[in-house]
Amino acid sequence: GAVVSQHPSWVICKSGTSVKIECRSLDFQATTMFWYRQFPKQSLMLMATSNEGSKATYEQGVEKDKFLINHASLTLSTLTVTSAHPEDSSFYICSARRGLTNEKLFFGSGTQLSVL
């Protein structure tokens, strides 16, 4: 089956530093990737939609200058949390859509970010 690899699984960083999270589709081309955030005991919330070769579309309330998304190829999207603060500590997870057909999404394993 289709596999989406997400790295790192967890990261601890100091306040003010930047953290990059990678999401790769290993055996298919992902025309669209999605980035989500999940706070403890909360539901997943969509942050942004990333289409290969174009600018990401951010959801209302998500700062595009703080959460930089790059989707440079059909198999890789990255989320960079810039100048991270403790309130950015959360579980971040990506998903990928294979092609343009009506198929289910494939999820990465998630990244637990802790900002000290």
Place this chain on the structure above:
Amino acid sequence: KNEVEQSPQNLTAQEGEFITINCSYSVGISALHWLQQHPGGGIVSLFMLSSGKKKHGRLIATINIQEKHSSLHITASHPRDSAVYICAVSLRGSNYKLTFGKGTLLTVNP
């Protein structure tokens, strides 16, 4: 009111029991997804439905578009089924963006 409502919020069952988790939504959708999230956080997509019923092993998912309701059933439940089950919908015309329910925490005891 959330666009996607799940019930129950928590469910504890004994091994072998038949499990039902319900999902109701209030908007027009192009598809409904059932997801499984394990304690480590990773998510597996179980089903994507736009009509009718799908079965995979011990899992069955149904959807009634007119009633805006879906159910996920687990037959002969097992402790390894313990996880959070999440209902999510793709809103019509939204390019596959998902709106999520809050999830149902299922615990199956041996």
